[in-house]
């Protein structure tokens with residue numbers, strides 16, 4: 119398979135270039151899942167590519183001008199087509215368009231549209247109860263970000279815990295998601311926003327048999343990392359985005375100015391000591407720093423037992439002349455991603471079905487034949503039974519750990 123037809127490569131290319139919707143899609147009766155909810159203008163659609171690779175592909179006209187991809191409906195099949203600049207078809211592949219969850223059409227008992235409370239990405243239900251990115255509020259959003267600034271305008275008060283539970287229940291009842299993923303835009307709190315998220319985490323744990331991930335900025339005090347695990351979070355991310363220090367300063371002003379690269383790395387290293395293998399991750403945006411630098415980042419993170427996830431920037435016009443991904447540059451980065459994580463024996467089963475980033479498991483396509491056996495083993499975790507076993511194991515392990523973490527934390531009066 120040529121690199122440009124690998125589902126993992128298609129995922130990156132689609133995430134970056136977006137796709138144009140053929141009129142046959144627009145008249146299709148079943149709405150596809152948009153990342154922005156039922157009432158909003160769809161900014162992107164979730165698709166499942168061959169080999170179960172999820173992608174969230176931008177569809178807004180502004181973001182897809184010049185995209186070689188077109189999505190069309192042919193009978194009962196949804197087909198992705200790519201053409202070169204001369205109009206010659208270079209790819210035609212059947213994909214699965216994910217139907218829009220029914221809960222997007224509903225309102226909570228307080229009258230809030232449910233899509234404002236939670237959005238489904240891949241198999242995760244993404245919830246940002248505070249609804250605002252702190253860096254955006256301070257005027258220092260990441261240059262490539264399409265989410266930060268708009269998010270601030272959508273909700274001005276934190277979602278009540280009961281309302282979040284109501285939406286989680288609605289999403290789970292219809293099978294729209296398997297896991298809960300909390301996000302927080304706090305960056306200047308000593309606890310990294312975990313104190314704010316704690317009641318939500320505790321409530322979800324009490325009411326649902328699911329895994330909970332959080333993506334927050336590093337707390338100032340490492341004891342909050344221990345506390346995060348003790349409170350019931352199963353997977354944790356402090357997103358560094360860029361490994362090179364200058365690139366970080368250029369593209370992620372808020373991260374560099376208010377937290378700093380070293381703190382992200384320190385906190386990730388500590389989290390990887392506390393959390394089970396494969397459950398601490400960070401995104402690295404490919405294409406905004408030299409590939410060698412991204413690969414150095416992959417190696418450094420894997421050496422700390424942190425899982426790197428390679429993601430793509432969505433707004434090329436905002437980041438200057440480096441306007442598109444080069445397949446020849448990206449392929450070795452993805453091969454390194456898989457190999458580095460495998461060599462360090464980090465569990466790859468936890469990071470999966472992410473529609474916004476390439477996981478090490480997805481990157482296996484670039485690592486050659488030797489990857490096949492490992493993949494067969496890792497696939498076990500994809501089945502629900504595997505997930506249930508993982509949950510029980512996670513709880514057992516946590517119970518053992520929480521006693522010590524809780525005692526030392528309470529004793530410290532943080």
Ligand code: SF4
Pocket residue numbers: 251252253254258259260263264265266267
């Ligand atoms: S990518 Fe940057 S600007 Fe966007 S939401 Fe995250 S921290 Fe905020």
